[in-house]
Amino acid sequence: MPEYKAPLREIKFVLDEVLDMPSHYANLPAYADVATPDMVDAIINEGAKFCENVLSPLNRGGDIEGCTRHDDASVTTPTGFKEAYKQYVEGGWPSMTHSEDVGGQGLPESLGTVVSEMIGTANWSWGMYPGLSHGAMNTISVWGTPEQKEEYLTKLVSGEWTGTMCLTEPHCGSDLGILKTKAEPNADGSYAISGTKIFISAGEHDMADNIVHIVLARLPGAPEGTKGISLFIVPKFNVEGGEVADRNGVTCGSIEHKMGIHGNATCVMNFDGAKGFLIGPENKGLNAMFTFMNTARIGTAIQGVAAAEGSFQGALAYAKDRLAMRSLSGPKAPEKAADPIIVHPDVRKMLLTQKAFAEAGRAMVYLTTQQNDIVHKGEDEAARKEADELLGFLTPIAKAFITETGFEAANHGVQVFGGHGFIAEWGMEQIVRDTRISMLYEGTTGIQALDLLGRKVLSTQGQSLKGFTKLVHKFCKEEADNAELAHLIAPLAELNKEWGDLTMKIGMTAMNDREEVGSASVDYLMYSGYVTFAYLWAKMAKAAQVALAAGTTEEAFYNAKLTTARFYFTRILPRTKGHAATMLAGADTLMDLDAEHFAF
Incomplete structure (x- = not known):
């Protein structure tokens, strides 16, 4: 089993030399005093120790053992997971990036991402438990009432409770407009939530005192489709005065038998008149x-x-x-x-x-x-x-x-x-x-x-794409006379221009046949990814060049950056040519064969 070692030098290179995070934090008043270089280093170093010494050793065992559902619908996580979560909470990690008024430490989300990367590499299954909580916290923080924040958010931020996201149903995944879970109003202002959700990561477990489910459901008389969906807070245990009370009507029906991430409890969740509370406006659940x-x-x-x-x-x-x-x-x-x-x-x-x-x-x-x-x-x-x-x-x-x-x-x-x-x-x-x-x-x-090609690019007449390609163009223009990096800058500039040209061609064909969007979209996304990586590798090469010119003592580290950048541009970036050709091949090559002729 690979023994995880946090790539601290690589992390610091990106933070400090490529993205200039010290200046980024200093220029944001909310972070200037808390995200100092010394504090950032201390957090990353302590996070690395926790991931290397606590989480990584549990990874293989968690995969073998998996989670166990018992007759009472409770779920036990793999050996060591619960104890590791206790250490995580005691270390203050759940509260790191949340505001101080709800018990957080007020540190940057970007710093939390660094810790999340280390956690995920050390033990992805374990990291999903606090990871799902993070999204629940953000949702309540933005859309919750002051009372909901007091009731739920503070316990989520402390890590005493965890959270989930309950969207998918047996008959609908990405097409949420056809979901069936119902929310009936109760006399006390709450709602009775009834329905079944599937694929719910960390839906039931033994690691925290309560689980706060964020659930999509329909109110009576709600409009059809996505315009009639509302969002609700549904706790595993009802809450009175900020403390756990009686059991709510939500249970784990089963644990999914999965290809991987065995250490995380992926559950079928049954809501049987469970008490829930509307979060955000009625019928605006998708916005929230x-x-x-x-x-x-x-x-x-x-x-x-x-x-x-x-x-x-x-x-x-x-x-x-x-x-x-x-x-x-x-x-x-x-x-x-x-x-x-x-x-x-x-x-x-x-x-x-x-x-x-x-x-x-x-x-x-x-x-x-x-x-x-x-x-x-x-x-x-x-x-x-x-x-x-x-x-x-x-x-x-x-x-x-x-x-x-x-x-x-x-x-x-x-x-x-x-x-x-x-x-x-x-x-x-x-x-x-x-x-x-x-x-x-x-x-x-x-x-x-x-989402990328249809919503973000074509529906904005390419404005969202231009926002990024302008950054790339500016960088290429600044480095146009950099002879040592010409083998990177010239092809990047060419691809950056081609990106816009390809977008226009797809947009023109899509005006006559909307199927062209679906036909081109995945190749368009992959092309976009390879060009984005090329931009980032060129920036990393530039940072390495600057360090070498300054007389660094880490010549091997920075030369490896230049060599890897050259490898990426010569061995991987040419894949864009295939994606460019395929995205322009036309929807007819995919749509002309009638469905009944997909025979076997």
Whole structure:
């Protein structure tokens, strides 16, 4: 099983040298005094210790043992999970990024993302328990009444209680307009919630005193479709005076038998007249839910980074140790029976692909949460608007592309191990199984692609795309005379222009046939992801160049950045050509075959 080691130097490189987070925090008054360089370092270092020493050792056991549902509908989590959560709460981790008026520490969301990445790489299944709570807290914080915040938010922030998101039903996933769960008004102003939800992560467990479910349901007489959905707070135990009271009418009907993430209880949840409380306006549940979903989608993007990083760490250690054959250019370890497999070009290609995806994915996730800081704590209205538009554009790319590349990296990890990668005790196949869900939940890759191309780009006449491509154009213009990075800047500038040209072509064809949007969307998203990673790799290469010119003592570290950037541009970025051709191939190649002719 790979022994997780937090990549602290890599994390600090992105934070300090690529995104200049120290200046970012200093320029936001809400964070200037709390997110000092010393405080940021201390939090990241302590988080690393917790992840390496507490969570990582539980990862394999959690996968083997899984969760157990008992006859009384209670659920027991794997050995050690509950104790680890207690340490997590005692360390103050749940409250880190929440406001002080509800018991939080007032630290930046972006800093919490760094900790979430380490938690996810060390033990993704365990990390989902507090991860779901984070979205519930954000939803109540934005949409809850003062009374609801006092009743629920403070206990969620402290970590005494956890939260969930209950959206999916047996007959509807992404198409929430057809959900059936009902909310009948009670005389006391509450609502009786009845229905069944499926795929509910952390829906029932033994780690906290109460679970606060955020539930989508329909009021009597509500409009059909998505316009008639409301959002409700439904606690596992009813609450009186801020304390747990009697059991509510919500129970775990079963635990899903899943491909991976066995350590997390993914539940079928039955609501039998459970007492719930409206959060946000009636029939505006989707508006409130997107507060949760945007948090969840960035959180899922972290899983892609975690998969790439974790599989890279395991594969790299194995490739340095495993002996097989001799290098084609002559023995590299003549004193041994064979050379370590890291000398072989194909193994190098897989390792470099993992490394390139992990490091660019990390930079992209941190960039999105940097924008999130500005949206919520910026004092300049224009800056907040610009950050919000950039965040909205990047979120579907981050969620879908980083999880797709994370899964690819995880598969490379298995391949580097050869036959041993197929054996469970090495831990590499678990990463593949655990991360496969990331391209499905919180909106599949196809759903994210439609959101990107349809809602974010074409419906704004390309304005959201221009907001990002202007950043890329500005960077390329600033570095146009940088001869040492010309092999990166020139192709990036060319692709940045092509991005706009491709968008216009798709938009023109879509005016005559809306199926063209669906036909092109996934390739468009993947193309967008590869170009975004190229921009981030060029920025990382520039940061490395600056450090080397300043006479750093870490020449090997920074030269590795330049080499990996060159690898990405020459070996991975050409994939954009295939996606460009495919997205323009036309919807007829997909739609001309009648459904009944899909025969077997």
